[in-house]
Amino acid sequence: MLPIVLLSVSGIGLLFLGFQKSRTLLLPAALLFLLVALAANFYDWNKTYLYFNDMLRTDNLSMVFTAIVLGSAFLVIALSTRFIEDEEAQPAEYYGIIMFSLVGAIMMISFENLIMLFVGVETLSIAMYILTGSDKRNLRSNEAALKYFLMGAFTTGIMLFGMALLYGSTGSFTLAGIAANAVNPQQGLSLLLYVGLLMLLIGLLFKVSAAPFHFWTPDVYDGAPTIFTAFMSTVVKTAGFAALFKLLSISFGGVYTFWWTILAIITAITLVVGNVTAVYQNSFKRMMSYSSISHAGYLLIGLAALGAQTKQAIVFYSLAYSVATISAFGVLLLVAQQRSTQTLSSTGVANEGFDDFNGLARQNPLLGFAMAVSMLSLAGIPLTAGFWGKFYIFSTAVERGQIWLLVVAVLMSAVGIYYYFRVIIAMYFRDGATEPIRVSPVYRYVLLAATILTLVLGIAPGLLQGLF
Amino acid sequence: MLTLFLILYPAVAAALLLIVKGERVKQVALVAALVELVGAVAAFAQFQPDASSQFGFDYAWINSLGIRFSAGIDGISVLLVLLTGLLVPFIILSTFNRQYDRPALFYALMLFMQAALMGVFTARDGFLFYFFFEVALIPIYFLAAMWGGENRVPVTFKFFVYTIFGSLFMLVALVYLYYQTPVTDGHHSSAIADFYQLKLTPAAQGWVFWAFFIAFAIKMPVFPFHTWQPDTYVESPTPATMLLAGIMLKMGVYGLIRFILPIVPLGVETWGKTAIILSVIGIVYGSIIAIRQRDMKRLIAYSSFSHVGLMAAGVFSQTETGMQGALIQMLAHGVNVVGMFFVADVIFSRTNTRQLDQLGGITRTTPKLTVYFMIMLLGSVALPLTNGFIGEFLLLHGVFTYNHYLGLAAGFTIIFGAVYMLRMFQKSMFGPTSVRTGTFADLTSSESLVFVPLVIMVFWMGIYPQTFLKVTEPAVVNLMKYIGTSAVSLK
Numbered sequence: 001m002l003p004i005v006l007l008s009v010s011g012i013g014l015l016f017l018g019f020q021k022s023r024t025l026l027l028p029a030a031l032l033f034l035l036v037a038l039a040a041n042f043y044d045w046n047k048t049y050l051y052f053n054d055m056l057r058t059d060n061l062s063m064v065f066t067a068i069v070l071g072s073a074f075l076v077i078a079l080s081t082r083f084i085e086d087e088e089a090q091p092a093e094y095y096g097i098i099m100f101s102l103v104g105a106i107m108m109i110s111f112e113n114l115i116m117l118f119v120g121v122e123t124l125s126i127a128m129y130i131l132t133g134s135d136k137r138n139l140r141s142n143e144a145a146l147k148y149f150l151m152g153a154f155t156t157g158i159m160l161f162g163m164a165l166l167y168g169s170t171g172s173f174t175l176a177g178i179a180a181n182a183v184n185p186q187q188g189l190s191l192l193l194y195v196g197l198l199m200l201l202i203g204l205l206f207k208v209s210a211a212p213f214h215f216w217t218p219d220v221y222d223g224a225p226t227i228f229t230a231f232m233s234t235v236v237k238t239a240g241f242a243a244l245f246k247l248l249s250i251s252f253g254g255v256y257t258f259w260w261t262i263l264a265i266i267t268a269i270t271l272v273v274g275n276v277t278a279v280y281q282n283s284f285k286r287m288m289s290y291s292s293i294s295h296a297g298y299l300l301i302g303l304a305a306l307g308a309q310t311k312q313a314i315v316f317y318s319l320a321y322s323v324a325t326i327s328a329f330g331v332l333l334l335v336a337q338q339r340s341t342q343t344l345s346s347t348g349v350a351n352e353g354f355d356d357f358n359g360l361a362r363q364n365p366l367l368g369f370a371m372a373v374s375m376l377s378l379a380g381i382p383l384t385a386g387f388w389g390k391f392y393i394f395s396t397a398v399e400r401g402q403i404w405l406l407v408v409a410v411l412m413s414a415v416g417i418y419y420y421f422r423v424i425i426a427m428y429f430r431d432g433a434t435e436p437i438r439v440s441p442v443y444r445y446v447l448l449a450a451t452i453l454t455l456v457l458g459i460a461p462g463l464l465q466g467l468f
Numbered sequence: 469m470l471t472l473f474l475i476l477y478p479a480v481a482a483a484l485l486l487i488v489k490g491e492r493v494k495q496v497a498l499v500a501a502l503v504e505l506v507g508a509v510a511a512f513a514q515f516q517p518d519a520s521s522q523f524g525f526d527y528a529w530i531n532s533l534g535i536r537f538s539a540g541i542d543g544i545s546v547l548l549v550l551l552t553g554l555l556v557p558f559i560i561l562s563t564f565n566r567q568y569d570r571p572a573l574f575y576a577l578m579l580f581m582q583a584a585l586m587g588v589f590t591a592r593d594g595f596l597f598y599f600f601f602e603v604a605l606i607p608i609y610f611l612a613a614m615w616g617g618e619n620r621v622p623v624t625f626k627f628f629v630y631t632i633f634g635s636l637f638m639l640v641a642l643v644y645l646y647y648q649t650p651v652t653d654g655h656h657s658s659a660i661a662d663f664y665q666l667k668l669t670p671a672a673q674g675w676v677f678w679a680f681f682i683a684f685a686i687k688m689p690v691f692p693f694h695t696w697q698p699d700t701y702v703e704s705p706t707p708a709t710m711l712l713a714g715i716m717l718k719m720g721v722y723g724l725i726r727f728i729l730p731i732v733p734l735g736v737e738t739w740g741k742t743a744i745i746l747s748v749i750g751i752v753y754g755s756i757i758a759i760r761q762r763d764m765k766r767l768i769a770y771s772s773f774s775h776v777g778l779m780a781a782g783v784f785s786q787t788e789t790g791m792q793g794a795l796i797q798m799l800a801h802g803v804n805v806v807g808m809f810f811v812a813d814v815i816f817s818r819t820n821t822r823q824l825d826q827l828g829g830i831t832r833t834t835p836k837l838t839v840y841f842m843i844m845l846l847g848s849v850a851l852p853l854t855n856g857f858i859g860e861f862l863l864l865h866g867v868f869t870y871n872h873y874l875g876l877a878a879g880f881t882i883i884f885g886a887v888y889m890l891r892m893f894q895k896s897m898f899g900p901t902s903v904r905t906g907t908f909a910d911l912t913s914s915e916s917l918v919f920v921p922l923v924i925m926v927f928w929m930g931i932y933p934q935t936f937l938k939v940t941e942p943a944v945v946n947l948m949k950y951i952g953t954s955a956v957s958l959k
Contacts, residue, residue, distance in 0.1 A: 312532065381632070382602040391595075391639070395533075398643045406640055414633040421625060429613050429621045462530040 001051050001058055002040035003066060004103050006033065011099030018092020023084045030077050030095040037102075038070045054174065055113040062110035064315055065242040069105050072234040072322045073098065078446050079330050080227050082337070094134060098231065101127030105239035109246075114163045114173045114200075117243060121159070121207065124239060125152050128232060132224040144223025151216045152206070159203025165196030178251040189258045197252065197259060204247070208240035208296045210266055211273040221289030226336065226352075229285065230329035233292045234322040241299050245314050248303055256306055264304040268408045270297035275412040278419045284332060285352045287419055288325070291378060294416060295321050301393050301409055305400035313392035316464065320385035320457060324377040327450035330443060331371045335360065338437050354422050358432025367437060368427045370447040377454045379420040380413055385457035470523035471539045474507050474549065475586045478556075482579035486572050494564060497575035501557035504582065508553020515546050517939045519946035521592060529596070534655035539590040543943025544725055547795055547936060548589040551802045552715050556582045558921060559710045562810050564914045565817065568615055568705070581607040581711055588719050594642045594658045597726075598635070601719060605631055608711060612704035620703045627700040634686035634693070638723075641679035644672075645731065664730045664950055670738070677735030680728050681743060687720035688776045690743075691750030701769035706813040709765065713772045714806040718798045721776065724783045725791060730950035740784045744870065747784065748877045750777035755884030759891065764812040764822040767892055768805065771848065771885065775801050778881050781874070782863035786951050788944055790866020795940045797859025800847065800929055804856060807844035807922045811837070814915060815896060819904040824892060829901030834910040838897055840919040845893055847926040849886045855929035 010033035017026055041063055048059040077098065083091040104123025111117040129152065133145025167173055169192035170181035182193060189197070202213060209217040221229045252259060274294030281287040295317075302313040336352050361368025377386030390413065397406040426432075439447075457463065481500040488496050511523055524540025541549055560578060568574045584607065587600030605628065613624040642658070648666050649657045668676065686693045701709050729736060736743075754774030761767035779797055782790035814837065815830065816822050831838045843854075850856035860882060868875025901908075911919070929936060 376606070381606065382599045383606065387599075387602070391643075394639065395643050395646070398640070398647055403640075410636045410640060413636055414629060417629055417632055421628070425613070425621055425625065428610070460529070462528065462532075 001049065001056065002043055003037040003070065004106055006037045006040055007099045007103050007106070010037070011096045011103070014092055014099060015096040018090070018096075023091055026091045026095060027077070027081065027084060030098070031074060033099065034070055034074045034077065038067060038074065041066050041070065050112065052116070055116040056107070056110050057112040058110050061311065061315075062106075062242070065109040065238060065318070066106050068238050068315070068319050068322060069102065069109065069235050072238065072326060073102055073231065075323075075326045075446050075450065076227060076231045076234065076329075078442055079230070079326075079333060081440060081442055082227075082333075088137065090134075094131065097127045097130055101131075102235070105235055108239040109242040111243065111246065112175055114166065114175075114178075117247070118160060118163060120239075120243075121203070122156065124236060125156070125207070128152075128228075128236065131228040131231070132220055134228065135225045138223075140223035141225065142223075144220045148216055148220045155203050155206040155213070158199050162196045162199025162201075162203060165192055166200065167196075169193040169196060175246065175250045179254060182252060183254040189255055194258070198262070200247070201244075201263070204240055204244050205266065208237050208244070208299075209293050210296045210300060211270040211293060212266075214270070214273065214293045214296075217293055218286050218289045221292065222283065222286050226285065226329055226333050229289075230326055233288070233329075234325050237292065237296065237299075238318040238322060241296075241303075241314055241318060244303055245310065249306060249310065253306060260304055260306070263300065264402065264405050267297055267300040267304045268405060270294070270300060271408055271412045275415040275419075279415060281419070282354065283352050284354055284357070284423065287354075287422075288328060288332075291416070291419070292325070294412065295378070297412070298390065298393050298409065301402070301405060302396050304405060305396045305402045307396055307399050309392060309396045309399055313389075313396050316385075316392050316457075316461070317389035319464075320377060320389040320454070323450045323453050323457075324374040324384075324386060327370050327374040327447055327454070328378070330447050330450070331360075331367050331374075334367065334437050334439060334443060354426050355432070357423055357426040358430040359434075360427040360432065360437075362428075363432075363434065363436040364439065366444065366447065367439065370451045371427060372424050373451045373454050375420040375423050377458070379417045381417075383455065383458045385454045385461070387458060388461040469525055470507060470511050471541055471586075471590050472525045474504065474511065474553070475539065475583055475590065477507070477583075478504055478579040478586065479583035482576040482583065485576040485579060488572055493571045493575055494560070497579065498557060498560050500579060501560050501582070505553045505557050508549050511541055511553075512546060512550045512939070515541065515543075515939055517543070517942055519543060519942045524592065526592075529593075532655065533658070534653070535595050535658050536593050537596060538592040538659065539587065539596065540592055541590055543940045544722070544795065544947070545589045546939055547799045548715075548718055548722055549586065551718070551799050552582060552585045552589065554921070554925070555710070555714050555802055555806055558918045559707050559714070559806065561914060562710070562813065562918045563707050565912065570614075574611070574615060577607040577611050578707065578711070581611070585715055585719070589722060592660055594645065594660055594663060597660070598639055598642055601638075601723075602632070602635060604716065604719065608708060608716060611708040611711070612700065615705040615708070617703040619699070623696075623699040623703045627696040630693075630696045631686055634683040637679040638683035641676045644676065648672075660726065663727075666731065668732065668734075670734045673732040673735035674738060677728060677732045677739050680723065680732070681739070684720040684723040684728070685743075685746075685780075687723070688717050688780060689720070689750075689773065690777060690780050691746050691753055694750065694754075694773050697773055698766050698769045701772070702763065702765050706765075706809055706816075709769075710806045710809050713769070713809065714802040717772070717776055718802065721779045721783065721794055721798055724780060725794065725947070729783065729786065729791075730947055733951050736784065736786065736951070740786065741871075744781045744784045744867065744874055747777040747781035748867075748874050750774065751781070751878055751881045752884070755881060755888065758888040759884065761888075762824045764815065764824060764892060764896065765809070767824075767888060768808045768812060771808075771888060772801070772805050774881055774885070775805075775848075778860065778863050778867075778878055781878055782866045785866035785870035787866040787869050788948055789862045789869070791944045791947065792937060792940060793859050793862025793864075793866055795944070796929070796933060796936055797856075797863055799925075799936065800855035800859045803922050803925045803929075804844055804847045807840070807919065807926075808848060810915075810918055811841045811844060814911065818908055821904055824895040826902055827896040827905055828899035829897075830905050830908050831897040832901065833908045836911045836916060840911070840916075840923065841893065841897065843923050843926055844919075845889050847930070849889050850882050853927070853930045855926050855933075857930060858933040 083089040107120025129149040135141035206213040278290035377384035380390040521540035521542040526538040529537040584604035591597035758770035779794045782794045847854040850860040
């Protein structure tokens, strides 16, 4: 609750700060506000509160997810130093919108009532539509924003329809109320409830870019300014999975047998589409967008095999994925700014291809190492957090006996190694530009922090146990 | 606690090595590896020959799942710990006449690799084993791909994907086994000792067998999973090849003994014959290809493929002799293959070629190299009184007990081995000198120093193998209890 208030106030405050001529204060202010919100988040640790006529609930789980979201946002914003220098950019507005979007994310994480979930999803999404199109003079950015908005608006309609159907069949908008009325062991789910659940799931699966609702993802991730791509692929995904987990485990855990098949099929499709398509990409950024689809697939395994381990699996996986993704996008930001090849795509924007990374490890060992650790983590190789994320996810599947889903996931993990290692090979074993990249101290700290966190969690995954 | 030292110390040494600048880095790395050797020898010397796990440690790792950071040395590990400790310093010594780009990173990766290998051979927890099993892949991949030959990038990448792919199935099997163990204190157990107590259904044993077997078969490699191996051995820098052939392929054989035999005995009963037949095909096939090779390194790679097939066949014979043979042969083969690769490296460093038809007549100027080469070669072809003989004899005895015909087919390894090894020796050392070998300089003192311990091991193991057999025997006897078939005693 405290973070919601603080972030709303600081969002407005940042907008006012924008009136000042000097922009230098904006970035530190935004980071400070986020730190305060992050600290305030833990104020209610080990306590459970209900707010707004029981529409929001804060408990340890929601606080952990909130911490992941705020932490990711902190790291991403720290990387946004370029806005301060760019004349075209409107940093005050960006930071303000980010704060508001985080409010939406926290609502999605801690909702207790479907209405609150809807408000949260919309708050987050509308902020994202704007940020995607924030690079006003770039055609791709405009196209991405429009695509995202049109498709997003359409799925919002479906989601709302689903909520209405759920209300119609159970007479309640609250998670507990739906759970109480959903179980009907004799007849299974009523058709109304089933359709309602599916529509609501479609709405949320769209947000986390699960196949076959993923078609917006590559264009939007590619077109949006990289810094907001990093934000989207970490914050939106974590919040989306927190919401999905809450919805399915609390309201529909009792009728697991009726919906797991459809979710398992979606999971398998997501894994195959994400991983196989990523192999064919030549742009690093597009590869990362398909990789984010594939990671949605791994996270979905935890839900399709909902069980005692799922909570831990999703929290750990989201964290590992977010940290590695931020680190990868951080390196990409530097490489794209200072080293992009001269070949521009038809829209006049650098391609951000794999070739840009050639020889990076030799010129900038730190950047190479950070990127290598991030790629190893995303590929799920031991010594990195990503391995334990996959491990937890795989154990949920085994616990539920979802062996065929596991086999798909294992095969796709092997495919994943292929495209993640393209980056490592380019960095370490190919010759490229001889000019080292200048790394500002902020970038160095963020990349070091992300790399160390990935390695520490990879060696001692038990550290976070107190949080679950 | 000694085990903890053996695992952690090389990793710490590797991290510290990165700070060392300049030429000294070789010496520092050598000293670091020698300290580890002292630890490994101490473990071997103090090891009480019984079936227990010794020098161990046991810490909580992931409490909520009951996964423990637990390792120790038992009779099955002890020779491999010795091997890992013994080979690495001499592999480092073998590079003293070579210049590698970014030496600090090069030697740090070698020591890091050693840490991971120690972890693999001593882990007492299934997931810890898997953890190290995969971690070991990272340094060797970078060693091979950064300092390797021309074609190194695609070749090493194939190797990496191949092995990771195999071990992912092992991960699935391990997670499955974990959930089969009884719940105590609110969680299952992933201790390997608890896996031994499981009584799985025959169907489950069947697929768990294959999940493990594919992982280990790729690592060793066993036919038909060997296609990554020759190219990777040839393209890697020689020290990396030594690590791969000398130690890393033993991870596969070790895994067979540690996991497959005791955990899925019914699976072995059903599928063991298939596995032995594949191994024997590998033995014969590898030998025949080795006879046709002209590149020395590729020839040794195929010979290694052939030898490891015999180890796998011996393990799957489910006899005590076969198992003992595999354990002692792992040590012997590690020593021999490193020696052989070093010979190839010495020749390459002086002539810039490994092609047998461009060599010849080296022996005229090199009395020392000739002697050492001959000794390593005799070990490889299993001449009595050398280390190879003991291992291969026990292995063949095991396979022969299992099935006479398969034993006979596997026996070809000795004949073929003699053919390709002596052919290599003859083509490179004897005959007229070529343009490249005319001014061949004999071994330097640091090069000779590499051969001395290897030669000592060849004869020690060949003349008095009891030193090594007696430490492994109780553990093997203990393991046979889980297998429960008619054990053929050594005596």
